[in-house]
């Protein structure tokens with residue numbers, strides 16, 4: 001079967017088309033014929049080597065954290081899914097840039113929901129992004145009804161999802177930041193109450209909120225943005241760190257300053273959740289598919305490229321040029 005992977009870490013040029021054997025499902029797994037794979041920033045980090053050197057079969061790693069497709073075969077002990085069923089799956093150990101993948105059923109949910117059947121292509125952009133957005137808002141961020149939120153990288157995959165889920169969870173005002181002016185109109189369509197350029201955001205937000213700031217900041221950028229984000233937290237405000245897009249040096253702050261100013265910092269990581277509370281991811285994926293089928297969220301697929309153009313998809317995300325969700329098509 002066709003796949004795209006890498007034998008050495010590096011730039012987009014290390015991605016190559018491969019012919020690899022089709023996998024067989026182990027107990028508790030299904031195999032899935034992939035129709036669409038979502039492209040995530042973590043796959044760029046994987047390719048660059050931030051998660052280690054390639055150690056897959058034959059020394060090749062296949063990236064890809066989320067897919068949608070149809071079940072091909074059931075491993076031992078699997079119930080509640082049938083061959084041919086349309087599903088979406090989160091793949092914590094990667095592997096999604098391939099025609100057939102194995103998926104642990106704890107991270108697989110049917111597209112047939114109580115609210116109707118979710119669209120196959122749009123569903124491919126959900127399995128990593130939406131459980132992350134739920135996790136940063138609800139679990140790490142402890143969002144309560146009426147609270148105001150600031151979302152950095154507001155037009156990206158997780159950012160776009162978080163903006164929509166914040167509304168579903170009853171947030172008050174929702175603000176966003178983006179890295180370039182061209183993204184402001186796109187982000188504004190996602191329903192933000194205000195979208196600012198990341199540079200100088202703290203002053204703009206202070207002006208917009210009459211100096212109060214927000215109750216929750218979602219920050220995948222790090223460095224100086226993380227530091228400035230602490231200054232825009234209202235009393236008992238929380239900052240959730242869940243990425244380091246800026247590849248900044250390790251950032252530290254003073255616990256003294258936190259407790260003296262009624263501010264908190266929390267962290268979120270989906271990989272850790274997959275190991276220690278996998279059922280939470282399945283639950284959030286199921287809820288996201290239901291919201292999609294009900295027409296309450298839009299994954300915002302802005303581009304669908306053929307698998308062979310995975311390098312182009314990586315380039316778009318890596319240069320910060322991407323908006324919304326980019327998919328790879330395997331049909």
Ligand SMILES: NC(=O)c1ccc[n+]([C@@H]2O[C@H](COP(=O)([O-])OP(=O)(O)OC[C@H]3O[C@@H](n4cnc5c(N)ncnc54)[C@H](OP(=O)(O)O)[C@@H]3O)[C@@H](O)[C@H]2O)c1
Nearest residue numbers: 040041153156157158178179220242243245246269270320
């Ligand atoms: N902790 C977790 O469990 C978890 C799970 C999923 C994703 N994440 C993290 O969430 C973040 C977003 O992931 P995503 O897949 O949804 O990607 P994305 O937001 O769709 O794409 C990346 C965006 O990041 C922004 N960015 C900011 N600084 C950047 C830099 N120095 N270089 C490149 N881009 C930069 C760019 O938008 P702007 O310039 O407009 O901001 C770019 O479009 C990533 O940090 C990822 O690692 C974490």
